[in-house]
Amino acid sequence: MDKFLITGGRPLHGRVVTSGAKNAALPALTAALLTDERVVLHNIPRVRDISTLRSLLEDLGVDSSVTHEAHGNCIEIETRQLLNPVAPYELVKQMRASILVLGPLVARFGHARVSLPGGCAIGVRPVNLHLKGLEKLGATISFDHGYVDARANGLHGADFYFDTISVTGTENLMMAATLADGVTVLENAAREPEVQDLADLLNKMGANIEGAGTHKICIRGVSRLHGAEHSIIPDRIEAGTFLTAAAITGGELAVELCNPAHLTAVIAKLEGVGVQVVRDAGNGTSGGHTLTVKAGGKLRALDVTTQEYPGFPTDMQAQYMTLMTQAEGSSVITETIFENRFMHALELARMGADITMNGRRAVVRGKTQLSGAKIQASDLRASASLVLAGLAAEGETLIDRVYHIDRGYERIEEKLTRVGAKITRVSESD
Numbered sequence: 077m078d079k080f081l082i083t084g085g086r087p088l089h090g091r092v093v094t095s096g097a098k099n100a101a102l103p104a105l106t107a108a109l110l111t112d113e114r115v116v117l118h119n120i121p122r123v124r125d126i127s128t129l130r131s132l133l134e135d136l137g138v139d140s141s142v143t144h145e146a147h148g149n150c151i152e153i154e155t156r157q158l159l160n161p162v163a164p165y166e167l168v169k170q171m172r173a174s175i176l177v178l179g180p181l182v183a184r185f186g187h188a189r190v191s192l193p194g195g196c197a198i199g200v201r202p203v204n205l206h207l208k209g210l211e212k213l214g215a216t217i218s219f220d221h222g223y224v225d226a227r228a229n230g231l232h233g234a235d236f237y238f239d240t241i242s243v244t245g246t247e248n249l250m251m252a253a254t255l256a257d258g259v260t261v262l263e264n265a266a267r268e269p270e271v272q273d274l275a276d277l278l279n280k281m282g283a284n285i286e287g288a289g290t291h292k293i294c295i296r297g298v299s300r301l302h303g304a305e306h307s308i309i310p311d312r313i314e315a316g317t318f319l320t321a322a323a324i325t326g327g328e329l330a331v332e333l334c335n336p337a338h339l340t341a342v343i344a345k346l347e348g349v350g351v352q353v354v355r356d357a358g359n360g361t362s363g364g365h366t367l368t369v370k371a372g373g374k375l376r377a378l379d380v381t382t383q384e385y386p387g388f389p390t391d392m393q394a395q396y397m398t399l400m401t402q403a404e405g406s407s408v409i410t411e412t413i414f415e416n417r418f419m420h421a422l423e424l425a426r427m428g429a430d431i432t433m434n435g436r437r438a439v440v441r442g443k444t445q446l447s448g449a450k451i452q453a454s455d456l457r458a459s460a461s462l463v464l465a466g467l468a469a470e471g472e473t474l475i476d477r478v479y480h481i482d483r484g485y486e487r488i489e490e491k492l493t494r495v496g497a498k499i500t501r502v503s504e505s506d
């Protein structure tokens with residue numbers, strides 16, 4: 077298992093480029109199951125979750141090929157036929173987003189078997205809404221041997237209300253409804269930019285979707301979808317992580333090729349904390365995709381509550397907690413989306429942070445000098461927060477289990493090294 081060795085205390089300076097959004101690329105790849113024509117996707121991040129999904133698509137019998145491009149990979153997929161409509165436990169346990177094959181497979185092939193994901197490091201994370209919604213569209217759902225089995229002899233349009241806002245739930249049902257007979261209305265749908273990006277792709281494939289990006293999405297079913305070419309949106313969480321890394325090290329960093337409109341809540345928090353975030357105005361035809369953090373002054377403690385988009389993202393909560401260990405005063409961090417998402421706090425405490433937890437609330441008292449230690453990553457975003465802690469700490473930090481960070485960050489150690497961090501990957505064989 078690889079580790080990261082970080083020597084802290086070096087401000088980040090320079091320019092870093094944002095990769096494509098993992099959470100937009102995953103549903104885009106599964107959307108290609110909805111047509112027998114070729115789907116070409118650009119700006120796919122080179123991260124492990126994408127390789128996991130490609131393995132799953134291969135298991136299903138789907139052809140895909142990858143080419144390197146200037147920014148990310150290009151993946152071409154053609155789903156002429158299906159060998160096997162099964163997403164096995166071995167792959168689903170590595171990546172819960174495997175559930176995204178369910179809607180497309182039932183809609184186009186009438187059958188899917190997907191292993192139930194079970195619990196994960198950050199909470200229970202059920203998929204009941206995905207299943208309830210598919211039932212509403214006419215699928216028959218049953219369970220056996222830890223698998224969910226969904227069958228349909230043609231789906232039909234329906235109205236469905238999400239009790240809880242679910243990002244992948246919205247995406248799964250939106251994809252299934254594109255090929256259903258009649259109109260589907262999804263209420264209390266997720267508004268995340270990744271949902272909107274998926275709707276853009278599906279509409280390019282011939283779907284008829286209105287309202288993506290709002291809480292009410294209307295999908296008029298069509299009899300077939302065709303091939304399309306699409307470029308994935310920038311990763312707002314990766315960009316937010318770099319902005320925070322610059323803030324915590326007191327550096328000056330330009331984060332390029334991001335979409336500032338998707339980062340409003342994160343930028344507002346950083347500004348509230350006392351960090352200057354400069355938006356590149358662009359020149360009318362291009363630009364406007366760079367955010368520059370100018371930090372170095374004192375940081376102020378500021379509370380945060382995670383919310384669905386456009387609120388402060390739960391996927392930035394761990395990184396923000398690390399930032400608050402370096403701010404003057406007490407801040408209350410409230411996690412409303414997942415019930416067990418403070419695993420990083422225990423590791424931060426081992427580095428000297430003063431954090432008290434009570435259920436979904438954590439109180440961080442700063443500023444504390446973090447000191448390098450041997451620590452362990454527990455999940456994807458927690459590991460990003462530990463990298464930030466290592467950058468801010470005095471001395472050396474050794475982070476174990478960085479396979480978690482490789483799931484969603486493209487070569488983070490190389491990107492950080494280019495802007496002045498001292499971080500190296502230590503492989504088992506080294």
Ligand code: UD1
Nearest residue numbers: 099173201202203204205206240241242243244245413414
């Ligand atoms: C997606 C993101 C993940 C992010 C999360 C919240 C992907 C691949 N992953 O995960 O990075 O942290 O959104 O922004 O896009 N819920 C139910 N029943 C369901 C589905 C969800 O109760 O059927 C609950 C969950 O337990 C959670 C809440 O709804 O408490 C939100 O989860 P959801 O939006 O579904 O997260 P994911 O789509 O899995």
